[in-house]
Amino acid sequence: MKFSTKAIHAGQQPDPTTGAVMTPVYLTSTYVQEEIGKHKGYVYSRVANPTRTALEHNIAALENGKHGIAFGSGMAAVDTIFRLLKPCDHVIISHNVYGGTYRLAKQVLEDFRLQFDFIDTTNIKLVEQTIRQETRMIFVETPTNPTMEITDLAAISKLTKRNRLISVCDNTFATPYLQQPLSYGIDIVIHSLTKYLNGHSDMLGGLIVTSDNKIAERLRFIQKSVGAILSPFDAWLCLRGIKTLPVRMEQHSKNALQVARWLTRQRKVKRVFYPGLPIHPQHKLAKRQMDDFGGMIAFDLGSFSNAKKILKHIKLCALAESLGGVETLISHPATMTHASVPREQRQKIGITDGLVRLSVGLEDVNDIISDLLQSFKKI
Ligand SMILES: Cc1ncc(COP(=O)(O)O)c(C=O)c1O
Numbered sequence: 001m002k003f004s005t006k007a008i009h010a011g012q013q014p015d016p017t018t019g020a021v022m023t024p025v026y027l028t029s030t031y032v033q034e035e036i037g038k039h040k041g042y043v044y045s046r047v048a049n050p051t052r053t054a055l056e057h058n059i060a061a062l063e064n065g066k067h068g069i070a071f072g073s074g075m076a077a078v079d080t081i082f083r084l085l086k087p088c089d090h091v092i093i094s095h096n097v098y099g100g101t102y103r104l105a106k107q108v109l110e111d112f113r114l115q116f117d118f119i120d121t122t123n124i125k126l127v128e129q130t131i132r133q134e135t136r137m138i139f140v141e142t143p144t145n146p147t148m149e150i151t152d153l154a155a156i157s158k159l160t161k162r163n164r165l166i167s168v169c170d171n172t173f174a175t176p177y178l179q180q181p182l183s184y185g186i187d188i189v190i191h192s193l194t195k196y197l198n199g200h201s202d203m204l205g206g207l208i209v210t211s212d213n214k215i216a217e218r219l220r221f222i223q224k225s226v227g228a229i230l231s232p233f234d235a236w237l238c239l240r241g242i243k244t245l246p247v248r249m250e251q252h253s254k255n256a257l258q259v260a261r262w263l264t265r266q267r268k269v270k271r272v273f274y275p276g277l278p279i280h281p282q283h284k285l286a287k288r289q290m291d292d293f294g295g296m297i298a299f300d301l302g303s304f305s306n307a308k309k310i311l312k313h314i315k316l317c318a319l320a321e322s323l324g325g326v327e328t329l330i331s332h333p334a335t336m337t338h339a340s341v342p343r344e345q346r347q348k349i350g351i352t353d354g355l356v357r358l359s360v361g362l363e364d365v366n367d368i369i370s371d372l373l374q375s376f377k378k379i
Contacts, residue, residue: 004246011057023054025236047224051232055239062176063189065209067216074192075100076228077206083222087113090134094121096144096349099338121151141170146298146333146357147350148273150282157185177249179290195324198241203234252295256360260297262369268379273298295360304353306379313378316371323359328368331357
């Protein structure tokens with residue numbers, strides 16, 4: 001089956017009891033058993049629920065993976081991946097990851113003696129040099145949130161295989177429609193479902209995909225033990241959203257490229273971060289590794305006061321956290337998504353006080369550009 005067909009059908013058969021074409025929301029915590037040990041595969045909804053199972057099979061199919069495991073948020077999924085490790089284990093991680101991932105590592109997991117090196121994973125030589133005896137995992141986000149750095153997934157996979165490490169890719173920004181990390185040999189893919197996969201800004205969720213049976217078994221065991229599961233209703237919302245993922249991602253990418261090109265022509269914009277622009281430092285790699293460049297753009301207005309002015313006067317674009325919905329969202333990473341990253345570290349990785357992030361939605365692109373233009377006039 002091709003991608004668009006899988007997006008609509010994978011993991012979903014008509015309901016065997018009623019024939020309902022759409023997977024029902026199974027609002028049940030428990031399941032009747034015929035006799036001790038005899039049941040239909042479901043015993044308790046922390047362990048498994050049919051609506052959640054449909055979503056897990058669906059996204060596993062989209063990523064060309066064997067196992068999908070759905071969580072109550074993207075961060076719950078990230079946390080579960082790190083629970084594969086033991087105290088003193090060392091993780092190499094992209095320096096430009098989502099601020100919540102940075103906060104989890106530095107302010108929660110380091111207390112449990114996990115060790116993290118946040119480095120520039122676009123530099124494969126540096127990644128190799130950072131591997132030490134205790135290293136167990138390389139965790140990359142590509143493109144990164146918010147400066148759109150691209151890491152070479154095939155190179156990371158080669159390196160992890162040679163050193164017997166686990167490779168992880170946060171594929172939230174690209175989605176499986178634009179990039180399939182397992183096909184480059186990455187062991188684990190993680191998503192915040194909250195973003196493009198659901199696509200309508202009305203639920204939170206996370207999902208892990210892997211084809212490694214042992215890793216999947218351990219992750220399921222941790223999930224069952226800890227309980228950070230996705231609710232049946234949220235799984236249903238996300239299943240509904242995914243049916244239009246291909247058409248949404250096509251249009252997000254089209255609109256974003258047009259907005260990014262327009263931004264490069266604005267005198268008030270010092271720098272534009274979009275992998276679809278030839279001026280992007282990893283444009284060639286992005287072209288090779290991704291099928292298109294997605295809907296996320298960051299741009300630098302040179303100062304906090306300029307950023308503040310445009311964010312105050314923006315009308316159509318909503319000033320809000322999050323991304324990946326049908327509506328255009330605009331945000332200020334330094335004070336919002338990445339506020340928990342210390343200022344010095346933020347400066348080092350390009351999250352300046354003048355940086356603004358745009359999640360380009362599916363409105364008419366001329367309306368998005370007009371809104372930006374009227375706000376730029378206030379600077
Ligand atoms: C790239 C990336 N990964 C993970 C997360 C965390 O996901 P959630 O907000 O669903 O917990 C986010 C949230 O913004 C994100 O942008």
